[in-house]
Structure formats: structure tokens, C-alpha cells
Amino acid sequence: MLFERLARVSREVAATSARSRKTALLAELFRGSAPDDVPVVIAYLAGRLPQGRIGVGWSVLRHPVPPASVPTLTVRAVDTTMTGLAAVSGAGTRAERTRLVGGLMAAATEEEQRFLLGLLTGEVRQGALDALAVEALAAASGAPADAVRRAVMLSGSLPEVGRALLADGPAALASFRLTVGRPVLPMLARSAVSATEAVDALADGGPCAVEEKLDGIRVQVHRDGDEVRVYTRTLDEITARLPELVALVREFPGDRFILDGEVLALGADGRPRSFQETAGRVGARLDVPSAARSVPLSPVFFDLLALDGRELLDLPLSERHPELARLVPAVSRVRRTVVDAADGPGARETAEVFLARTLERGHEGVVVKGLGAPYSAGRRGASWLKVKPVHTLDLVVLAAEWGHGRRTGKLSNLHLGARGPDGSFVMLGKTFKGLTDETLAWQTERLREIATGDDGFVVTVRPELVVEIAFDGLQRSTRYPAGVTLRFARVVRYREDKSAAGADTLDAVLAVGAARHARSGGPDSGGAPGG
Numbered sequence: 001m002l003f004e005r006l007a008r009v010s011r012e013v014a015a016t017s018a019r020s021r022k023t024a025l026l027a028e029l030f031r032g033s034a035p036d037d038v039p040v041v042i043a044y045l046a047g048r049l050p051q052g053r054i055g056v057g058w059s060v061l062r063h064p065v066p067p068a069s070v071p072t073l074t075v076r077a078v079d080t081t082m083t084g085l086a087a088v089s090g091a092g093t094r095a096e097r098t099r100l101v102g103g104l105m106a107a108a109t110e111e112e113q114r115f116l117l118g119l120l121t122g123e124v125r126q127g128a129l130d131a132l133a134v135e136a137l138a139a140a141s142g143a144p145a146d147a148v149r150r151a152v153m154l155s156g157s158l159p160e161v162g163r164a165l166l167a168d169g170p171a172a173l174a175s176f177r178l179t180v181g182r183p184v185l186p187m188l189a190r191s192a193v194s195a196t197e198a199v200d201a202l203a204d205g206g207p208c209a210v211e212e213k214l215d216g217i218r219v220q221v222h223r224d225g226d227e228v229r230v231y232t233r234t235l236d237e238i239t240a241r242l243p244e245l246v247a248l249v250r251e252f253p254g255d256r257f258i259l260d261g262e263v264l265a266l267g268a269d270g271r272p273r274s275f276q277e278t279a280g281r282v283g284a285r286l287d288v289p290s291a292a293r294s295v296p297l298s299p300v301f302f303d304l305l306a307l308d309g310r311e312l313l314d315l316p317l318s319e320r321h322p323e324l325a326r327l328v329p330a331v332s333r334v335r336r337t338v339v340d341a342a343d344g345p346g347a348r349e350t351a352e353v354f355l356a357r358t359l360e361r362g363h364e365g366v367v368v369k370g371l372g373a374p375y376s377a378g379r380r381g382a383s384w385l386k387v388k389p390v391h392t393l394d395l396v397v398l399a400a401e402w403g404h405g406r407r408t409g410k411l412s413n414l415h416l417g418a419r420g421p422d423g424s425f426v427m428l429g430k431t432f433k434g435l436t437d438e439t440l441a442w443q444t445e446r447l448r449e450i451a452t453g454d455d456g457f458v459v460t461v462r463p464e465l466v467v468e469i470a471f472d473g474l475q476r477s478t479r480y481p482a483g484v485t486l487r488f489a490r491v492v493r494y495r496e497d498k499s500a501a502g503a504d505t506l507d508a509v510l511a512v513g514a515a516r517h518a519r520s521g522g523p524d525s526g527g528a529p530g531g
Helices: 003-015 019-031 035-045 073-089 091-105 110-121 132-142 147-154 158-168 168-173 195-201 243-249 275-283 289-292 317-327 344-360 436-450 505-518
Strands: 188-191 208-213 217-224 229-232 258-263 297-307 338-339 365-371 379-385 391-402 411-419 426-430 451-454 459-463 464-472 473-476 482-487 488-496
Touching: 003 019, 003 035, 003 073, 019 035, 019 091, 019 132, 019 464, 019 505, 035 073, 035 464, 091 110, 132 147, 132 158, 147 158, 147 168, 158 168, 168 473, 195 208, 195 365, 195 379, 208 344, 217 243, 229 411, 229 426, 243 289, 243 297, 258 275, 258 317, 258 459, 275 297, 275 473, 297 317, 338 344, 344 365, 365 464, 379 391, 379 505, 391 426, 391 505, 411 436, 411 464, 411 505, 426 482, 436 459, 436 488, 473 505
Parallel strands: 188 379
Antiparallel strands: 208 338, 208 365, 217 229, 217 258, 258 297, 365 379, 391 411, 391 459, 391 464, 411 426, 451 459, 464 488, 473 482
């Protein structure tokens, strides 16, 4: 397939807000794709590179290359070049990457260049998410959308299902089954403002469980006899890094099962240590025994997907949890309580008290789950609702980066600062999240009015504009002068009613970390990525 067609469809999908039109455009694209091209096409539409990070930064991309006049690039040729870029290492790395990128850009038309820049900088934002791709694959192949969705859930790979569908038709979906040893995409939770709101939202489904939401790393554990495998939320295998988890799971009475849960580092008092300690331990690849001794991890399981030849996915949580309780000892199960909105205000009060005590124990919040719901792997099901405190700060915009992809020509990524004790502004991080098209257009015009410099990548501005930022917590960072950065920061609104002198101080920012430190007994780390 010509890469130009993919770039054009991406632009057309970005230009329409109608879900049905987006789906139709993608279905037409898939019908014209070779089965082996589909995994790359799906990844590119979602703004992902199958190779992961390939080490191409703005220093390589900032020099424009004249575009080709006629499209000749193929999807396969682009993927081959990306693989080559990912493999570059050693002396002369930057020169070789510059050569490869330059050759790729020289072969690309102007529209293809825009799409390539978005891919390489992570700024492809045309709304072609995996959910749309599932519906489009169903339309392109004639398969029921629910059957495609389930195959993706069980395989953990939308590209793999897409390739099989376009090669062999709907009959290929039968080959995708829940298999011990092959990870499935985890079920995720939507957000609710309060425990009361979550309980009320699930009231029509009957009773619900209120469970602790932990500040850890999501894991899926597969056991087949003595063989145990551990996978992350993104389905990466990390078995070798968690020997204590493997040893513990081998002691459970079952022989073949799949567990869903989290691992986290706990202090001597049983309270969670910082998320960074957990993440650093899970990320450790060398000298794992030493890491395990210094930062041992404890698993907390909250669901069971398969047990001794039986699939439990379609069973309600009210039936899955007793099976979990028979397999996993209480010390390794999530703490929970069960409430029923039909019981009146007492149920809501019970949920709120449980949330308050969970926060006092240093955890991140709660997840409220409908007891009648199955396990909807790979989806943010309406039957799981997470509740955790959200912090907001009024910060000053110090600079902004020129966008790429559909944000080309717009100032997008904001550099954010708090007021320092000496009257200067201390940078805390960046974000481009939460910005609507209208806000992007407004802030581009406004920031250019107060610009003090533009190097073609970053526009520095006078510290005048105040923006309200929501974030989940703080994380240590040596990249920023205060030693911390905001976790999951997103724009709420601009505060034109405030001057920079009324923005929050660095002390106010650090107080958020101190408050969490007081709850958890350890340095603040921000929210966990799971759920």
C-alpha cells in the first residue's frame, strides 16, 4: 500500500467528528490493505511505532527537507526504515539517524512528511483509536463487531487480529481463545468524582464491591503447572524481574490459572512506599536478587480470569471473587467491602468511609465494581469506576512548543511553572493534554503576542498567562529545578481573571507531596498507572 493513502485517510479521519464517517474511512482503508500491512497501518493510525522508541529527537527533525512531488513510498518501506532507525547504535548514531530520516523525508510528499513528523514526535491525534479500528475491521471483513472485540481481548493484539481477519475472513476469529500463558488486555475503570457517585451509578446493577485502588504496577499472572509468567498492563513479560512473586504463586493450590492484580513495595509498617520505588524495582533488569532484597514487592490480586480449564471472564464478579478467595490467601487479596445502593444512605456512607480509610492507609483511592458484571478485558467498562483525589494548581505558562501532525502551526506543549520564593518561576513540567481545538487556536495567538523568543521549536514567553492544571500527584525528577514534576498533568482552563502574581507558589506544590507523604509514610510519587 502506498503510504500516501494512509496519510490522506489519517487527515480525513482527523477532519471529521462523526464516528460513523471515521469508521467508514478506516474500513475502506483496511479493505485496500494487504494483510501483512494491516498491523503497521493500525499502529500508525493510533500514532504508535511498532518498534517503540527509536531515538529520533528534534535535533534530527528540525532541518526541513524538500518534499517529493509524486508519492512512491509504501507502508512497508516506511516500516523498514523505522526498524533501521531503531537498530542504530554506537559511534556516529546521530549522523546515521539524520541520514535515514533525511532519505525518508526526501521520498515523502508534503502530506506524507506531515504525517511522518507526527509519528516521529508522538503527535498523531486524529481520533483513530483502537475502538474505531475494531469497528472498521468488522465492517471491512463482514465479521460481527462483538466477535472482533472479543478476539482482540483474548489475543491482546488488535494488529494480530486484523491480519488474521483480512487474510482468512471471519472464521479466523475462532482461533483466538483464552489461553494460559498468553496475556489478555486488562479491564480498565472509568472515573467518578466520589464513592457516592460511583455507588449510585451502579445502583441499577445491584450490589457492588468497593475495593482499594493501589499505588502499584498492574500485573497479570499466568500459571501452568510449575511454569509461572508475569505480564504488565501493556502485555510485556517481566517474569524474571519478580522472583518473589513467582515463588509465591507456585504455592497457591490451583494448577492452571490467570490472576489480575498489582504489585507494590510496602514498608515495614505495611504502608505503601513511593510509586517510584515500585516502578524502579519492576524496571530493574540487572542484579535482580539484590533488588528483590532491598525493595521486595507484594502482590495484591483482585480478579481471576481462568482456573483449571474453566474460563471465568463471562461470569459475574459475584461468582469470580469466591473462586479467587479459594485460590489466593487473604493477605494477597485486595481489601474490599460490599454495599448495595438499595439499602439507602447507609450504603453510600459505608463507601465514603472505606475511601477515607483507604486514603489514610496511603493508597490512591477506590474502585467500585458492579458484582453482576463480567470481566470486559481491554475496555474501560462502565461497571468499574475509580475514585481518587484530583489536585489542581494555577500555574504560569513559561513557554510552548510548536505542534506537529494535526497541531502543525499551533503552539501545543505548554511549559509550566510555579512562583518561587525569590519571585522567579520554577518549571515543573509540560503538558499538551486537555487542549481543545478552540483553546489551541486561542493560546497560539495569545502566546505569540507575549513571545520573547522562538528557536523554531520552543517559543518562550513573558510569564503572564495563568492556566489551571489538574494532576494526579508529584513525581521526583532530576530534569526540573525543584526536583519534582507533575504526574498526568492536563489543562482545565485558562485563568484570565488571575495575574501571574496570583499563581500558586512552589511551596503550595510541594505541600501536595507533603500531604501524600503524611498519608503514605513515604515520598510522594503520583498516581499508579493501572486502572
